[in-house]
Amino acid sequence: MSSTPALSTTSYAVLSLLALRPWSTYELTRQMDRSVGRMWPRAQSKLYEEPKKLVAHGLAEATAESTGRRARTVYAITDAGREALARWHREPGAGPVLEFEQLLKITFAEHGTTDDALATLTAARAWARAQNEENLAAARAYEADAGPFPERAAQTMLVGRFLTDYYRLVAEWADWATGVVADWPPDPGRAVAVPEEMRETARRADW
Structure with a gap:
């Protein structure tokens, strides 16, 4: 062996x-x-x-x-x-595995306070903005034909679009979730799901 x-x-x-x-x-x-x-x-x-x-x-x-x-x-x-x-x-490879500590904290938010959850969401949005600053700089460099390995711009464009949409997704989700959590009582364990938001989540899942 x-x-x-x-x-x-x-x-x-x-x-x-x-x-x-x-x-x-x-x-x-x-x-x-x-x-x-x-x-x-x-x-x-x-x-x-x-x-x-x-x-x-x-x-x-x-x-x-x-x-x-x-x-x-x-x-x-x-x-x-x-x-x-x-x-x-030649092999298609495996799909993504999500590793997102802030999302984990929100999943079990009832073990903290609503202020804790809001702080976590603020941090999630800040992370997305910080990540996208580097992403935006790279996109503008390639747009100006100044990116590293310009011969690979076609491949880099595909990855750049995914990362752009991903960072934007996290930021927009954090904004939405902040609006929802802002209406929670101080104890997240007493929060009640908004029926309209539950229906919208189901509608979005049906794509």
């Missing part, structure tokens, strides 16, 4: 970046955070292990370089890596 760790979706995300150009581990982690982190966030400690895993599988190669007195390792994709990446793309 091989002791080499199995490839994961994160492995293929890193391999995809290596398909663009060679990177050092430091550059890879920065690029992962900048480009992929919004849809596939991973701890930096995990990302530092991925290039080594790809080398162990023969999908990438490592080259030692020196910059002044500092040594660094640069990783590049191999032909086998490009073949593995092509095989990965």
Whole structure:
């Protein structure tokens, strides 16, 4: 049995970046955070292990370089890596998994106060606005032909539209929910659902 760790979706995300150009581990982690982190966030400690895993599988190669007195390792994709990446793309992949702590808090809001719930919703909207500022800057850069990897603008546009709509969804939901929660009594456990809003939720689900 091989002791080499199995490839994961994160492995293929890193391999995809290596398909663009060679990177050092430091550059890879920065690029992962900048480009992929919004849809596939991973701890930096995990990302530092991925290039080594790809080398162990023969999908990438490592080259030692020196910059002044500092040594660094640069990783590049191999032909086998490009073949593995092509095989990965032949599978449709899994759908999204939602991880949203603020939504979890709202789900069980009766264990706090209405003020707590309102503060959580305010934070959710602030998160959406902050995320979209970076998203908007990237969109305007590509619109002005100044985005990184302009040859990939067609792919980036698709992802950008999804992220734009997602951040907007969170912000609009937070605004709506704030209006609803503002009418709750101080104890959320005594809140009563508004029939009109229940009907509207069912109508929206029937798409």
